[in-house]
Amino acid sequence: MSPPLFWVDEVPVAGSEAELSGPEGRHAVTVTRIGVGETILLGDGAGATATCEVLATRGKDTLRARALEYRFVDRPRPIVTLVQALPKSERSELVVELATEAGVDVIVPWQSSRSVARWVGSKADKGVAKWRTAAAAAAKQSRRAWIPEVADLASMTDVRARCAAVLDEGGIVVALHESGTRAFAEHDFRAAPQVLLVVGPEGGLSDEELADLSALGAHTCVLGPQVLRTSTAAAVALGALGVLTDRWDADAERGPN
Numbered sequence: 001m002s003p004p005l006f007w008v009d010e011v012p013v014a015g016s017e018a019e020l021s022g023p024e025g026r027h028a029v030t031v032t033r034i035g036v037g038e039t040i041l042l043g044d045g046a047g048a049t050a051t052c053e054v055l056a057t058r059g060k061d062t063l064r065a066r067a068l069e070y071r072f073v074d075r076p077r078p079i080v081t082l083v084q085a086l087p088k089s090e091r092s093e094l095v096v097e098l099a100t101e102a103g104v105d106v107i108v109p110w111q112s113s114r115s116v117a118r119w120v121g122s123k124a125d126k127g128v129a130k131w132r133t134a135a136a137a138a139a140k141q142s143r144r145a146w147i148p149e150v151a152d153l154a155s156m157t158d159v160r161a162r163c164a165a166v167l168d169e170g171g172i173v174v175a176l177h178e179s180g181t182r183a184f185a186e187h188d189f190r191a192a193p194q195v196l197l198v199v200g201p202e203g204g205l206s207d208e209e210l211a212d213l214s215a216l217g218a219h220t221c222v223l224g225p226q227v228l229r230t231s232t233a234a235a236v237a238l239g240a241l242g243v244l245t246d247r248w249d250a251d252a253e254r255g256p257n
Contacts, residue, residue: 003051004032005041005140007147011048012067018042018052019064026061040065045139045147048072073145076247078171079105079194082234083159085112085201086119091231092127093134098231100138100148102238103247107131108151110159114203124153156212159198163216166196173218174198176233177205180220184237187219190245199233 006028012018020028020042028034036054042065043049049072052065082104084095096107109131111119119127132150139147154162163173171194172187189195198205198213205213210220223236242248 002143003039003041004028004034005043005049005143007045007136007140008042009044011042011044011050011070012052012065013070014050014067017055017064017066018050019062021062023061025063029057029063030060034063039068041143042067043140043145045136045145047074047145049145071145075105075146076103076245076249078189078192078241078245078247080238080241080247081106081108081162081166081194081196082238083108083110083154083162083196083198084234085110085199085205085230086115086117086127087201087230088116091229092117093130095231095234096131096134096150097138098235099238100135100144101142102235103144103242104148104234104238105146106149106151107135108154108159108162110154110156110198112156112201113206113209115201116203117201119153128152156209160212160216163196163198163213163218166194167217169193171195173213173216174237175205175210175213175218175220176200176223176228176237177210177220178222178227179210180222182219182221184221184223184240185244187221189241195241197234197237199230199237201230 006024038054040052050067051069052067055064057063135148135150172192173196175198
């Protein structure tokens with residue numbers, strides 16, 4: 001099993017020391033009960049990690065460690081953005097956790113026409129904050145070097161703009177929907193610099209949204225014979241992309257098998 005990962009603002013280079021304190025220090029010392037001589041990973045969530053030996057602990061929330069090895073990994077290619085329609089509240093953060101564990105790079109919460117959940121005013125700020133916290137926790141759990149970016153709440157206008165930008169760069173936009181007539185695996189994802197996935201809410205994408213996305217150049221696809229929940233569709237698609245591209249190659253960012 002790989003060492004546990006904790007977030008720091010600055011990752012130490014090999015041979016230098018670092019102090020872990022605050023909430024991350026408390027998690028290491030009090031919750032995980034890390035002791036002197038054990039090995040941990042320190043990461044900044046932006047590609048840099050260091051394998052470290054714990055030198056000392058102090059109180060309930062502080063430890064010092066020496067970096068044994070420093071590593072930086074680029075994001076895997078193609079970059080994958082998930083435009084996720086807001087699911088019901090009980091499944092909201094599960095979407096983020098599963099997509100993060102599966103390797104998503106950017107998550108865009110989207111207020112689609114059929115979303116039961118409604119993020120209005122301060123509720124949008126709180127919802128985005130929860131998703132960002134969930135992404136950081138899931139990235140730590142899965143030993144990811146990168147914490148996915150969670151964007152602000154998007155409207156359909158914002159989604160169109162993101163789709164257009166990806167397509168302009170030669171990327172692929174896929175709307176996952178049971179009405180799709182083309183299989184997901186038929187696309188040449190390996191050659192694409194970016195992939196944008198659109199996942200609808202429990203009620204699915206509306207006809208108007210599908211028509212809007214198709215007019216931009218998006219493809220409507222099915223992943224397989226089963227109809228997937230909105231909370232699991234993105235994770236399944238990301239798993240497929242891992243096989244269909246180089247994202248899961250040995251040198252790419254990934255957690256332990």
